[in-house]
Amino acid sequence: MARKLRMGMVGGGRGAFIGGVHRIAAAIDQEIELVCGAFSSDPEKSRLSGEDFYLPPNRVYGSYEDMILKEKELPEGERMDFISIVTPNHVHFGPAKLALQHGFHVVCDKPLAFNVDEAEQLVRLVEETGLVFALTHNYTGYPMVKQAKAMVRDGKLGKIRKIVVEYPQGWLADKKEDTDNKQASWRSDPAKSGMGGAMGDIGTHAENLAEYVTGLKITEVCADLTSYVEGRRLDDDANILLHFEEGAKGVLHCSQIAVGEENGLNIRVWGETGGLEWHQEEPNTLIYKRHEQPAIIYRTGVGELDPAAVAATRIPPAGHPEGYLEAFANIYKNFAATVRAKMDGREPTAIESDFPTVRDGLRGMRFVEVVVENSRRSEKWSRV
Structure with a gap:
């Protein structure tokens, strides 16, 4: 076409x-x-x-x-x-x-x-x-996130034991919804945002990132949600214990009242033989950790990387930052390639179809629902 x-x-x-x-x-x-x-x-x-x-x-x-x-x-x-x-x-x-x-x-x-x-x-x-339906969980579009996913898939970490994913922001540390701030206004309104505040806005990004990188689904949650700002109708802070498939356990923390934080999304994954660490505010760097050995630094566009990471990289030579807009663009690029494949009567490749779908969106909605309900109950764990 x-x-x-x-x-x-x-x-x-x-x-x-x-x-x-x-x-x-x-x-x-x-x-x-x-x-x-x-x-x-x-x-x-x-x-x-x-x-x-x-x-x-x-x-x-x-x-x-x-x-x-x-x-x-x-x-x-x-x-x-x-x-x-x-x-x-x-x-x-x-x-x-x-x-x-x-x-x-x-x-x-x-x-x-x-x-x-x-x-x-x-x-x-x-x-x-x-x-074709794409959902813009854009953080999955970063080259080093795709590299992390490939390394977990290829067994570089061994069996996964623990996942810690965090998303702290500080922009709602005061009641901005009472000003003319349009973004704060609708995000804090249950009639427009839904049942989750910080949990629905940024917590779902953290949930999606953890499942994308590890390939493991969350099976149970133990949640504690708080609205710290007086009069706010939805949560602005969440702390959640997680159980994953295959015995892995984890922690998800997200907050919009973490004073001084900007967009601090990060993930750390530990397996039996290695670990990975990635920070959204330093997106070109992925740290690979091994037992009693020096850490290895992976960089966008440098050395031998997984084909999915290479396909998500645009700017030569290495060292030029590829950030939020480029990660967003990778969702659109793969979506467009998949639509073209369908129009041409062929099956899209694995790389072309590597973007969040409607089913990822459903998992995110169910996750928020279970987290909010669990936070209101006295029981410890709820199944997702």
Whole structure:
């Protein structure tokens, strides 16, 4: 297929943070072009946003329903190929469901939906239609995260014993939702964010990263969630003990009241013969630790790395940082390659299909639900 994939966007208009991230990431590899959008629930704001992106007025819509239905009526050579959903959590399910029902592939910002029931409906729709669905757990896109996954898979650590994953932030240490901070406002509102605060916002990133790197599913949790800021309706701090498949155990900590922290996502994994350590704020470095031997430093773009890590690396020579936007772009790149494979009538390769899917999204929703419920109970452990 000798053309770019055509993207329609839901949300992400003027003043939005994550919409700009998605547009930049989708454009990095020149595989995708933005052709239309419903950029706001306010039709006038959507129109003005379309002007910002130099889109023709007839491809800028006042609602996602209008966009999906009218794009479906266009000739196949003009209509969008997929939608990218970059709205607050409570507006993920509607456009995703309608797009799948009308034959459009989907990229959706995490979480997958507002609750588990909605998530399960989307899983069924994806499986019934055979369409491609990517969820932007973007931290899995880093080259050194893919290298870590490959090393665990190839037995470099031996049998996994312990996983510690953390995501501390400090931006909600005071009650920003009472100001004009739009990001704080919807994230702290149960009607828009869902049942989880910090747990649903960043805790699911930590959960997804732990399962992605180790290949092990979480089976049980023992959770303690807290709302430290007076009057806040959702948790802003979480501490969770984890049981994984095959006997591994772990700890997940996430917080948005960790004063002074920025985006400190990190993971440490220990097996019988070795360990790994990776920090999102130092993304080009992966530390491989061995028993009573010097640690080995792996660097993005240096030496012999796993093919998945190589495929996720763009910038030669080594030493130029590849960060958040590039990791996001790797989700879009692999999604686009998988869509192209389907259009060309072939099966995508393992590297092309290496991105979070609708089923990862369902696991994340179930994880948040179980964690929140467990934190309210007196019993110690709950099964995921």
